[in-house]
Amino acid sequence: MSEQPYDPYIPSGSNGPSASAGSAAQNGDPRTREIDKKIQETVDTMRSNIFKVSERGERLDSLQDKTDNLAVSAQGFRRGANRVRKQMWWKDMKMRVCLVICIICLLIVIIVPAGVELFFLPESGFSKKAGEKNRARLRLHCVRSKTIESCRMLVDKMFSLRTAVRRASTSKPLRALSAPHAVSSARLCSPRHALKASAVPLLQSRPYSRAADPHLSSTRSTVVQLLSNIGSKREVQQYLSHFTSVSSQQFAVIKVGGAIITEHLQTLSSALAFLNHVGLYPIVVHGAGPQLNRMLEAAGVEPQFEDGIRVTDGKTLALARKLFLEENLKLIEELERMGVRARPINAGVFYADYLDKEKYNLVGKINGVNKKPIESAIEAGCLPILTSMAETPDGQVLNVNADVAAGELARALQPLKIVYLAEKGGLFNGDTGEKISVINLDEEYDHLMTQWWVRHGTRLKIKEMKELLNDLPRTSSVAIIHPADLQKELFTDSGAGTLIRRGNKVHTKTSLAEFEDLEKLKDVLVRDREGLDARATVDRYVEGLKERDFKVYYDEPMEALAVVLPPSQDNSSSFPHLATFTITKSGWLSNVADNVFAAIKKDFPQLVWTVKENDENLTWFFDKADGSLSRDGEVLFWYGIESGEEVKQLVQEFNQHGRQMFGDINLEARLQRAAQAATNIGKGFGASGASVEQKRAFSSTANALRAARFGRPAVSPSAVRSYSTTNPNPPLGEKNMSNNRPSKVALIGARGYTGQALINLINAHPYMDLRHVSSRELAGKKLQGYDKREIVYENLSPEDVKRMSANGDVDCWVMALPNGVCKPFVDAVDQGSETGNVIVDLSADYRFDDKWTYGLPELVNRGKIAQATRISNPGCYATAAQIGIAPLVPYLGGQPTVFGVSGYSGAGTKPSPKNDVQNLTNNIIPYSLTDHIHEREISTQLGTSIAFIPHVAVWFQGIHHTINIPLNQEMTSRDIRNIYQERYAGEKLVKIIGEAPLVKNIAGRHGIEVGGFAVHSSGKRVVVCATIDNLLKGAATQCLQNMNLALGYGEYEGIPLE
Structure with a gap:
């Protein structure tokens, strides 16, 4: 008989309960059996309790480990929480201030009476009696009800939208949209608009170019501030900038179902009014299917459908036309009640042939789209509201499906967004019942088509969306949303409905040999990097990848690229490390970052990385991480690390060494060390x-x-300038600043407009110290407009300049002299200084001298300018023309022609017919129509011949270029605009817009605006427009850019940026 294991709950000397039971059975004592049974039950109960205690002890140990982990993580989170608390406090304060301002505006609108009487004095003089007889009275009538109602709806919309965003933000994953603008033509009623010419002018000034309507910009700014309280400032600015980067008719096509107009008319109108307030013009196409069914039933006509298409006879078409007109007017009247101008367009847009006359009767298939009625409406400041009716060449009206009409309109206009408004507010996953936030067709279409719940209408809709997006640029997308969520879908990362886009597949590589073009990889790694030797650092880094394991993740156009290094014995980190993650602005907007990071997370369950604390997308990284720690402007992130000891070790190492803890495996750390x-x-x-x-x-x-x-070794510039699809020459900002001491500046030739503009800039510069100002005409007079010190104009000779240069009295000389005058002064500086002071020449004397550096930072290698001591400032005409042509140099199919018109300040202060206002009034003066010096300058710098035709007009400052560019291949307006946006990515003084830029909007500003992008029907000729202030970016501002680079300051230091 085998021996039973020892049990502490069986009395010693006993054979256990089974033995006792057997003995009792033999003795036949019932009482003994009962006692043994109870003993057995007690032993079982105690054994069960022991097991439970043991399990609880293990749980306590596990909880203790988790508590330790949380205690370690709390150190990092505490700092982050304090920072977020401050940010939230400021955000709340801004929201309150905005709301107070809005309330005050509403009170003013409500309280101020509708009629305002203005009195004007007669020109001959004034007496009480004469004034009673002769004063002119003008009464202005403003329709206050529309304005008040519009403001009320706007504020109500803000509050409801803010609540909706807060509800959704906790459960929706972040995603981005893709999608433009025109300045609203709505004018506030103002007394000054009604002034008569006979009124006595109180102020008289020269005809400067005026900026855009301040009322409109104020309204837009207020709405942007309110939007900032809904999402984040970054989201609002990113999406508004993205939407306004194309022409107005290319913002969005919105298809509105008939049920939306019936059930949600006020919500729809409020949403459209909101978009109009921020300067956006969506094109609305609506149907009326449900209403038509009810009307036909009431008329005793039974609706007939074949293959889902309504069979339309003459009676049905007559009813449909009447109904469409009524529904169209219903929407327009509601919009106008809110103060939004709208225009009904019931015909003249869609051309069609019979789809199948025998089968469907009066049903059309669209074969053409006329955009002129839409463009005319937007130019007049009206929202175009279209019905889904088409016409044959013979004038026969045909019925077409509203979804089909919206799709064909989108193919013609190529908008950033196509929006389908539906009561459900999106597509839903049949397995989970949850709304689908994003569908990336390139990756998910085949999989979706195999799902059981993708059938009937859902299957057809996804298929139609794919066919539509295949015909549109990759940046376009389709959104299916409820009208109440329209703003949230457009202006926040989280979205509200279902976003459908083509997307980009994520590719991976594990060795350099797998890359077909290694130089392209280096170009991507170096883009937007600040530092003179960034390219050399990247070259060394890529060479180092040959000796270690890595995995590169990127999308097809390389908008986003990430390098992940797995842990190894020679790595400084025991965890996989995100060595670099570079992504373009359009990449952030199109959500490529999420796709790349999701692919990384599938392959690497643990990851660590660092980000600069001032990164504008820092919140995105917080969402991707399980933990973080901030130190000296850097933030360490990690996910998947559950061991408290490992987290503690990682945190301690980061606290000691910061980003340097990763050594050479981190590209950002290497660039920072350099x-x-x-x-x-x-x-x-x-x-x-x-x-x-x-x-x-x-x-x-x-x-x-x-x-x-x-x-310092620098990137060797090529003999010929290169152009690529991304910015190969990013700005050198504050991170590249190597000098924090003041520099002494002397200005030779300060009498002209450019000299005065430069003095104003230097006066506001934190490091520039103006010491000497030379002007023969103004010698002995006190310099006005400079507050740092008292300066008297001098009349410096070349001998004076030589002596001052030898004594080290000046660090930077600025020559603001006419052409052909500055050589003696330059020679004097050369003779007086062995090391060579910096000279920036604003004339054309040295623009063709190879010993001098041409100072156009946006196109010339910035590293070369930063190392130069002799810099020739480009001409104003030449700067704008080069910026306007340079991105298309590889695609030129002939000689570009530049038609330039300048304000008369470009003719200087010396009197001449070209700056005589009376001569210029109602006039435009051409001059130097061939062989102008700027024609030679532009051709030399671009490496291709151009034709330049200059003119002068009556405004004071500002230049407008209309540039005709032949192309060697067919291109669309969107293709060309994308080339410009990518080439000038990150440039703070170059703005790419959809509309043609205006002189009145650039005067007094420090940058260049490029837009228009009108492509000929052949696709092989484009007209690009560019505007520049000839006194600022055309001269003084560009001079200060070059001075900053050459003297070691941040490139934009002292330059007001918008």
């Missing part, structure tokens, strides 16, 4: 210079800093 090393070298040289010659310590430091930069 920039820091350059700064340290500059400081070392500065100290040495100061010790060598104390009396010139101020000047020597500046010169030594420049010498340090000049001695």
Whole structure:
């Protein structure tokens, strides 16, 4: 008989309960059996309790481990929480201020009486009696009810939308949209609009170009501020900028179902009014299917359908036309009640043939779209409201499906967004019952078509969306949403309905040999990187990848690219590390970042990475991470690390070393170290210079800093400028700043308009110290408009300049002299300074001298300008023309022609017919129609011949170029605009817009606007328009850019940026 295991709950000496039971059975004692049974039950109960206690102990141990993990993570989260608390406080304060302003505006609108009486004095004089007889009275009538109702609806919409966003933000994943603008033509009723010519003018000024209507910009700014309280400032600005980057008719086509007009008319109208307030013009196409069915039933006509298409006879068509007109007017009247101008378009847009006359009768198949009625409505400041009716060449009206009409209209206009408004508000997953947020057709279409719940109408809709998007640019997308969620869908990352887009498949590579074009990989890694030697650092980094394991993730056009390094023995990190993650602005907007990161997460369940604290997309990284820690402007993120000890070790190492903890495997750390090393070298040289010659310590430091930069190995510029689809020459911002000491500046020739503009800029610059101003005509007079010190105009000779240069009195000389005058002064600087002070020449004297650097930072290698001591500032005409042509140089099919018109300030201050206002009034003066010096300058810099035809007009400052460019291949307006947007990505002084830019909008501003992009019907000729302020970016602002680069400051330091 086998021995039973020892049990502490069976008395020693006993054979256990089974033995006792057997003995009792033998003795036949019932009482003994009962006792043994109870003992057995007690033992079982106690054993069960022991097991439960053991399990609880294990749970306590697990909870203790998790508590330790949370305690370690709490250190990092505490700092982040404090920062978020401050941000939320400021955000709440801004929201309250905005709401107070809105309430005040509403009160003013409500309280101010409808009639305003204005009195004007007669020109001959004024007396009480004469004034009673002769004063002119003008009464202005403003329709207050529409304005008040519009404002009320706007504020109500803000509150309801804010609540909806808060509800959805906790459960919806982040995603981005793709989708434009025109300035609203609605005018506020203002007394000054009614002034008569006979009124006495109180102020008289020269005819400067005026900016856009301040009322409209104020309304837009207020709405943007309110939107910022709904989502984030970054989201609102990103999407508004994206929407306004194309012409007005290319913003969105919105298809409205008949049920929406019946059940949600006010909600729909409020949403459309809201878009109009921010300067956007959606094109609305509506049907009336449910209403038509009810009307036919009431008339005793039974609706007939074949293959889902309504069979339309003459009686049905007559009823449909009447109904469509009624529904169209119903929507327009509601919009106009809210103060929004709308125009009904019931015919003249869609051309069609019979779909199948015998089968469907009066049903059409659209074969053409006339865009003129739509463009005319938008130009007049009206929202176009279309019905789904088409016409044959013979004038016969045909019925067409509203969905089909919206699709054909989208194919013709190629908008950023196509919106289908539906009561359900999106497509739903049949398995989970949840609304589908995003569908990326390139990756998900085949899979979706195999799902059981993708059938009938859902299957047909997805298939039609795919066919539609295949005919549109990849940036276009389709949204299916409820009208109440229209703003949230357009202006927030989280969205509200279902977004359908083509998307991009994510590709991976694990070795450099798999890349067909290694230079393209380097171009992507170096884009938007600040630093003179960024390219060299990237080259070394890519070479280093040959010796270690890595995995690269990217989409097809490489809008987003990530390099992940798995842990290995020679790596500084024991976790997979995101070594670099670069993504373009359009990549953020099209949600490519989410796709790439999702692919990374599938392959790497654990990951660590770092991001700069001032990154505008920091919140996106927070959403992707399980934990984070901030230190000295850097944030460490991680996910998938559950061990408290591992988190503790990671946090301690980051606290000690920051981003440097990853060593050479992190590209961002290598770029940062390179920039820091350059700064340290500059400081070392500065100290040495100061010790060598104390009396010139101020000047020597500046010169030594420049010498340090000049001695550093730099990217060797190509002999011929290259152009690519991304910005190969990104700006050098504050991160590249290597000098924090003031620089002494001398201005030779300060009498002209450009000199005065430059003085104003230097006055606001934190590091520029203007010491000498030379003007022969103004010598001895006090300089006006400069507040840092009192300066008197001098009349400096070349001998004076030579002496001052030798003594180190000046760090930077600016030559603002007429053409052919500055050479003696330049020679004097060369003779007086061995190391060479910086000279920036604003004339044309050295623009064709190879020894001088051409100072157009947006197109010339910025590293070359930063190392230069002799910089020739481009001409105003030439700057705008080059910016307008450069991205299309690889696609030129002939000689571009530039038709330029400048304000008369470009003719200088010396009196001439070209700056005589009386001569210019109602006039435009052509001059130097061939062989103008700018024609030679532009042709030389672009490497191709161009024709330039200059004119001068009556406004004071500002230039407009109309540039005709032949193409060597067929291209669309969208293709060309994308090329410009990508080429000038990150440029703070170049703005790409959809509409043709206007001189009145650029005057007084420091950048360049490029737009228009009108493509000929052949697709092989484009007209591009560019505007520039000839005194600022055309001269003074560009001069300051070059000075900043050459003296070691941030490129945009002291330049007002919008």
